[in-house]
Amino acid sequence: MSLSVRTLFFAAYRDLLGTSELSVEVAPDATVRDLVRSLRDRGAPFDGLPEQPAVAVNQTYAGPDERLSAGDEVAFIPPVAGG
Amino acid sequence: MSLSVRTLFFAAYRDLLGTSELSVEVAPDATVRDLVRSLRDRGAPFDGLPEQPAVAVNQTYAGPDERLSAGDEVAFIPPVAGG
Amino acid sequence: MRAVVQSDPIDPERVLAHVGSDEDGAVLLFLGVVRNHADGRSVRGMHYEAYEAMASGVLREIAGEAAETLGTDRLSVVHRTGELAIGEVSVAIAVSSPHRAESYEASRYVIEEIKKRLPVWKKERYVDGEASWVEGTAPPGSGGASATATTGDAS
Amino acid sequence: MRAVVQSDPIDPERVLAHVGSDEDGAVLLFLGVVRNHADGRSVRGMHYEAYEAMASGVLREIAGEAAETLGTDRLSVVHRTGELAIGEVSVAIAVSSPHRAESYEASRYVIEEIKKRLPVWKKERYVDGEASWVEGTAPPGSGGASATATTGDAS
Numbered sequence: 001m002s003l004s005v006r007t008l009f010f011a012a013y014r015d016l017l018g019t020s021e022l023s024v025e026v027a028p029d030a031t032v033r034d035l036v037r038s039l040r041d042r043g044a045p046f047d048g049l050p051e052q053p054a055v056a057v058n059q060t061y062a063g064p065d066e067r068l069s070a071g072d073e074v075a076f077i078p079p080v081a082g083g
Numbered sequence: 084m085s086l087s088v089r090t091l092f093f094a095a096y097r098d099l100l101g102t103s104e105l106s107v108e109v110a111p112d113a114t115v116r117d118l119v120r121s122l123r124d125r126g127a128p129f130d131g132l133p134e135q136p137a138v139a140v141n142q143t144y145a146g147p148d149e150r151l152s153a154g155d156e157v158a159f160i161p162p163v164a165g166g
Numbered sequence: 167m168r169a170v171v172q173s174d175p176i177d178p179e180r181v182l183a184h185v186g187s188d189e190d191g192a193v194l195l196f197l198g199v200v201r202n203h204a205d206g207r208s209v210r211g212m213h214y215e216a217y218e219a220m221a222s223g224v225l226r227e228i229a230g231e232a233a234e235t236l237g238t239d240r241l242s243v244v245h246r247t248g249e250l251a252i253g254e255v256s257v258a259i260a261v262s263s264p265h266r267a268e269s270y271e272a273s274r275y276v277i278e279e280i281k282k283r284l285p286v287w288k289k290e291r292y293v294d295g296e297a298s299w300v301e302g303t304a305p306p307g308s309g310g311a312s313a314t315a316t317t318g319d320a321s
Numbered sequence: 322m323r324a325v326v327q328s329d330p331i332d333p334e335r336v337l338a339h340v341g342s343d344e345d346g347a348v349l350l351f352l353g354v355v356r357n358h359a360d361g362r363s364v365r366g367m368h369y370e371a372y373e374a375m376a377s378g379v380l381r382e383i384a385g386e387a388a389e390t391l392g393t394d395r396l397s398v399v400h401r402t403g404e405l406a407i408g409e410v411s412v413a414i415a416v417s418s419p420h421r422a423e424s425y426e427a428s429r430y431v432i433e434e435i436k437k438r439l440p441v442w443k444k445e446r447y448v449d450g451e452a453s454w455v456e457g458t459a460p461p462g463s464g465g466a467s468a469t470a471t472t473g474d475a476s
Binding site for chain 4: 178179182186188189190191192193194195196197198199200201202203252253262264266269270273274277
């Protein structure tokens with residue numbers, strides 16, 4: 001059993017990975033931290049992501065302990081530079 | 084011997100005195116303080132002026148010890164309320 | 167840099183047009199506006215009186231001091247005189263600078279100093295027909311306390 | 322209250338037109354503008370990218386918090402996305418309030434919070450043909466430090 005989430009990558013993270021969006025399978029009880037770890041474990045270029053990136057789940061900033069649900073939109077947010 | 088200065092009154096001071104301008108004779112070594120005292124000594128309505136009003140001599144704020152010269156423009160400045 | 171006391175209506179856009187530069191990342195425009203209430207009373211208008219021969223010099227002095235804070239000479243300030251209705255602009259301050267902190271600081275400096283020492287007075291006209299001079303602030307370094315209460319504040 | 326992220330050019334006058342009231346004595350307009358230099362390099366333009374589905378919500382949230390400081394709902398903020406030339410407005414913030422202190426405080430709050438947490442990124446395009454993402458700020462309460470250096474600042 002696993003569930004699927006939609007990951008988004010912006011700006012420098014998108015440039016790093018060469019993609020802006022990936023569907024990722026995680027365990028049913030997975031947290032944001034688990035998702036980040038599983039991506040970084042894929043090796044280059046994914047290990048270029050920070051260990052604790054800012055992440056938004058369904059357009060709201062989320063801590064590393066937040067649990068994921070099937071279909072969640074999980075965005076990796078590089079340091080922001082608006083204004 | 085005396086010298087003549089031009090005194091100006093604005094806003095509430097003008098309303099108090101009923102005039103916006105007066106020519107006043109003062110002693111040759113007179114200061115701003117002396118001028119104020121001589122005006123207040125005239126009695127009502129002049130004694131309604133403060134003992135130490137803000138004053139500008141020739142369009143520059145001046146302390147009570149500033150000496151006056153013939154022809155000076157001495158303005159009595161009520162508390163300001165610009166903006 | 168520009169500092170003007172005028173009886174003509176203030177056009178905020180024209181004030182804003184005096185600042186800005188390719189070097190600047192921040193532009194700030196402050197407008198002081200006649201509002202319809204004061205200390206719980208309904209106001210229908212405001213009369214501004216200035217010691218005109220002195221006020222433009224003081225305003226230039228304030229602008230010069232603010233420009234040092236700002237780090238640029240891109241500052242324009244206009245103060246209105248005469249009879250103003252509710253919603254009319256009594257003062258406009260435009261500044262621009264490479265970074266925002268200096269613009270906020272300089273803009274605030276100009277309005278605070280105007281309220282402390284610009285020789286301008288205003289008479290509130292109330293809806294009930296009465297009118298009274300707004301209690302002001304004794305200018306600093308000008309011979310000490312005034313008999314009139316020191317309170318003040320408008321916009 | 323109005324908070325918008327848009328790719329269309331920003332018209333400062335229209336942003337300003339959303340605020341103001343007969344009760345207000347103070348109006349403040351902040352403009353963030355693309356400037357021609359950064360860290361000593363000559364810049365010819367800036368590309369703004371946003372996580373659009375999230376950014377408008379965050380901007381509304383910031384505007385709501387600022388409105389509490391402001392004491393009125395007369396606040397309008399617009400952030401631009403896309404390719405901007407030198408001198409173009411990237412962000413406009415208009416506020417109005419009965420007294421000036423609240424306008425200055427609320428305006429400053431909005432721009433500071435935008436820089437801390439609005440999911441927007443910008444790539445500087447240099448005159449020499451190179452380009453690079455501007456180093457930003459790790460959003461607070463979002464899972465800790467980022468590997469990327471935390472500096473940032475633009476306007």
